[in-house]
Amino acid sequence: MKIRGRLISAFTIMTVVPLLITTLCVKLIVNKQTTALARSYNIDTKNYSDLDFILNPVNYFSNITLNDFQEITKHTVDNPDLLYDTDYLDKINTSLKKKGSYMLAVRAGSYYYVGDKKKFKKIVALPKEIHYRTTNKQLVYFDLETSSIIKKTTFSFSDRSIGYIYLICDYTSLYPHWKQSLYEILFAFLLIILTTGIILTMWLYQSIVCPLNLLRAATTQIGNGTLDQPITIQSYDEIGQLCKDFEEMRTRLQTMVQNGIKAEENTRQIMSSISHDLKTPITAIKGYTEGILDGVADTEDKQKKYLQTIYSKANDMTYLIDELSIFSKVARNTLAYNFISISADAYFRDCIEDFSLDLESENISISYENLCQPNTQILVDAEQLKRVLHNIIGNAVKYNNKDQGHISISIEDIPVVPVPPPLYRQINDDGTYVTPIPEPEEFIQVEISDNGPGIAAKDLPYIFDRFYRADASRNSSKRGSGLGLAIVKMIVADHGGKVWVKSQEGKGSSFYFTLKKDTQDNEGRSLHE
Ligand code: ADP
Numbered sequence: 001m002k003i004r005g006r007l008i009s010a011f012t013i014m015t016v017v018p019l020l021i022t023t024l025c026v027k028l029i030v031n032k033q034t035t036a037l038a039r040s041y042n043i044d045t046k047n048y049s050d051l052d053f054i055l056n057p058v059n060y061f062s063n064i065t066l067n068d069f070q071e072i073t074k075h076t077v078d079n080p081d082l083l084y085d086t087d088y089l090d091k092i093n094t095s096l097k098k099k100g101s102y103m104l105a106v107r108a109g110s111y112y113y114v115g116d117k118k119k120f121k122k123i124v125a126l127p128k129e130i131h132y133r134t135t136n137k138q139l140v141y142f143d144l145e146t147s148s149i150i151k152k153t154t155f156s157f158s159d160r161s162i163g164y165i166y167l168i169c170d171y172t173s174l175y176p177h178w179k180q181s182l183y184e185i186l187f188a189f190l191l192i193i194l195t196t197g198i199i200l201t202m203w204l205y206q207s208i209v210c211p212l213n214l215l216r217a218a219t220t221q222i223g224n225g226t227l228d229q230p231i232t233i234q235s236y237d238e239i240g241q242l243c244k245d246f247e248e249m250r251t252r253l254q255t256m257v258q259n260g261i262k263a264e265e266n267t268r269q270i271m272s273s274i275s276h277d278l279k280t281p282i283t284a285i286k287g288y289t290e291g292i293l294d295g296v297a298d299t300e301d302k303q304k305k306y307l308q309t310i311y312s313k314a315n316d317m318t319y320l321i322d323e324l325s326i327f328s329k330v331a332r333n334t335l336a337y338n339f340i341s342i343s344a345d346a347y348f349r350d351c352i353e354d355f356s357l358d359l360e361s362e363n364i365s366i367s368y369e370n371l372c373q374p375n376t377q378i379l380v381d382a383e384q385l386k387r388v389l390h391n392i393i394g395n396a397v398k399y400n401n402k403d404q405g406h407i408s409i410s411i412e413d414i415p416v417v418p419v420p421p422p423l424y425r426q427i428n429d430d431g432t433y434v435t436p437i438p439e440p441e442e443f444i445q446v447e448i449s450d451n452g453p454g455i456a457a458k459d460l461p462y463i464f465d466r467f468y469r470a471d472a473s474r475n476s477s478k479r480g481s482g483l484g485l486a487i488v489k490m491i492v493a494d495h496g497g498k499v500w501v502k503s504q505e506g507k508g509s510s511f512y513f514t515l516k517k518d519t520q521d522n523e524g525r526s527l528h529e
Contacts, residue, residue, distance in 0.1 A: 002237045006207065010200050018192045025188035033181045034060075061171045062140045062149050064099045068092055069138070069151050069167050072103075076155030076165070083165060084157065089113045100173030104166035107157065119170055122146045126166060147172045211239045215246060227254040266466070273467040277320055277481065281313035288313075316479055323481040326387070327466065330490040337381040337494060341518040344376045344411055344444055351389050352409060362397050364405035371412035372444055377518040384491045385515070389448070391484040392511045396450035398478050406451045414445045414514065442517040443497065449510040455503040463501065464489040488513070 037060075072092065075082050082088050083105060093103050093115040102115030104126075114120050127141040130152050141150040151167040211233045218231045227250060233243040288306045290296075297303040329335045352368050359366050396407050419438040427433045455463060459470035467482040488511075492499045497514035 003208065003239065006204070006237065010204060013200060014196060017196050018189070021192045022185075022189050025192070026185050029181055029184045029188070037064075057171070058140065058142055058149060061169055062138055062151065065096060065101050065151070065167050065169050066138070068096055068099075068101075069153070072165050072167070073153050076153055076163075080155050080157050080163065083155070083163060084112070086113060089115075096167065099169065100171065101167060101169040104164075104168060106164040106166070108161050115168075119146070119148075119168070123148065123168070126150065127152070146170065207235065207237070208239060211235060211243060215239075215243060218246065218250070222250060222253065227257060270466060273482070274324065277467075278317060281316045281320075284313045285310050319479060320481045323483045323487070327483045327487055327490075330487055330494070335384065335494075337384060339379050339381055339495075341377045341379055342382060344372055344378045344515070344517075345370045345374075347378070347380070347382065347385075348409060348411055348446075351386060354386075355389070355393055359393075359397065359405075359407065362400070362405065363403065364397060364400060364407060367406070367408045369408070369410040371410060373413055376413070376444060378444060378515045379518045380495060380515055385495070388488045388491050388513070391488050392448050395484060396448070396452055396509070398480070399452045399473065400450065401453045402451055408447075408449050410447045411444050412447075413517075414443050416440050416442050441496070442519055443514040444517055445512060445514050447510055447512050449508060451508040454505040454507050454509055455501070456505055460501060460503060464499065 072083065084107065089103065089105060093113075096102055096115065102119060103113070104111060104115060104120065105113035123143060123146055127143075127150060130139040130141045130150070138151060141152070142148075143150055147170065149169045149171060151169075153165050155163050155165075157163055214231060214233060218229065221229050231243055231247050231250065233240055235243070288297075288310050292303055292306050297306045326335075348368060348370070352366055356366055393407060397405070418440050421435045422438060425433040425435050453472070455470060456472065459468075459472075462468045463470065464485045465482075466486040468486075469480055469482040473480055489499050492513045492515075496516045499511065499513040501509060501511050503509035
């Protein structure tokens with residue numbers, strides 16, 4: 001779940017869950033209280049919902065004395081004089097007292113019965129008219145001063161004198177129940193809020209703070225130079241994405257550092273190879289020169305032979321230095337490529353024509369086949385691509401061991417390979433991001449095969465490495481630097497292609513490389529890198 005969704009859920013849980021549970025708790029507590037009240041005060045709860053207890057307490061409390069009031073009202077019609085009987089009134093008052101209530105009787109303007117003198121003293125004035133009507137049609141008066149609910153009935157005694165009976169319920173005496181309920185509700189609410197808060201905090205801590213802590217620890221590790229500790233977080237939100245990006249960055253940094261170390265090692269190897277490869281002809285030149293100076297070459301023939309060897313060794317050195325200079329340019333990316341869109345067929349035909357004269361003199365035939373779609377355009381630097389062909393064909397000529405050598409060149413289309421999405425993402429202004437969909441690229445494949453000696457299987461994986469020369473070539477008289485195919489590999493890679501080889505000892509070798517097609521209309525336009 002995304003952090004946004006998580007925050008929305010947290011907010012919902014924080015508000016809805018306590019509300020629901022609190023409502024449930026309130027319902028349960030009120031239900032418990034009303035049942036207890038109904039039981040102890042013998043209230044008929046059939047027509048009431050528990051909510052009346054909260055929403056309409058006047059109604060609820062007035063009900064407590066409903067039965068007593070109904071009985072008195074009945075006597076006001078049947079036998080009004082009974083309501084002058086103190087014994088009878090005492091009996092009713094005793095029942096009322098159990099319900100936090102008492103009664104008051106008035107005849108001809110004087111109170112002839114006061115059920116609770118102490119409480120009655122507090123009542124300033126009794127109501128003349130009672131207007132508040134409860135749900136069961138009782139008229140009640142609500143005295144705020146003394147928190148009393150007052151009911152009144154008016155009747156005539158047998159001598160026609162007017163009498164009033166007041167039923168007064170001091171509901172504060174019932175208050176402990178309320179108070180307890182309120183405390184229970186408050187406690188339940190606090191407990192719910194606290195529990196929800198703790199659970200939510202733990203959830204958010206687990207899902208946000210913990211991964212952030214891990215990320216911080218990983219950052220510190222990287223800062224200290226430890227790049228081999230992967231960070232694995234199973235989360236699909238923004239933090240999970242951040243950790244994924246972080247992990248990608250770590251692996252790339254690690255590769256960069258490893259490459260740096262490898263490059264350093266390579267440079268060291270190159271330096272030792274160069275010094276070794278230059279030392280050999282120099283030592284030979286020195287030896288032969290000393291031979292001439294010391295008079296070892298005492299005949300003209302011998303001197304000529306010595307000088308020829310010196311000349312040949314000097315040529316080897318020039319060749320090596322030339323190759324080194326090109327190699328270093330390509331390796332340091334200082335070779336300025338001038339990519340242009342050209343016809344693949346026309347280009348290869350031209351090159352083959354250029355090479356054919358030299359090949360003829362070496363007794364090597366060449367064939368060419370174009371299997372590409374007509375008008376296939378490729379995006380290449382014509383000069384550097386020629387260097388690639390020169391190095392591969394040059395090797396075929398150099399290592400040819402047949403009386404009649406043969407080189408065949410063919411070009412063909414290769415199926416379009418979908419390009420994997422890039423590792424970076426494009427971030428929009430609003431913070432959202434998209435992974436750009438790369439255009440699929442089309443390539444042609446070039447194959448250059450010879451019928452030469454082939455390459456030993458053990459050498460095959462290394463022949464594109466710089467300064468690598470197969471044992472067979474090293475021990476032969478063939479001039480070489482071990483850089484030709486390394487240059488090929490770098491130039492092809494700079495063209496966006498790749499190079500590989502297949503070979504069978506004694507049968508010949510086939511070199512393959514790919515070149516990017518120009519699918520847009522870039523004809524005649526040069527693309528500088
Ligand atoms: P070199 O200067 O030695 O030719 P390269 O990088 O051009 O260096 O080639 C690397 C090695 O690959 C060579 O030393 C040789 O052993 C082998 N090789 C390359 N091309 C061929 C080929 N056409 N036939 C046989 N061996 C080859």
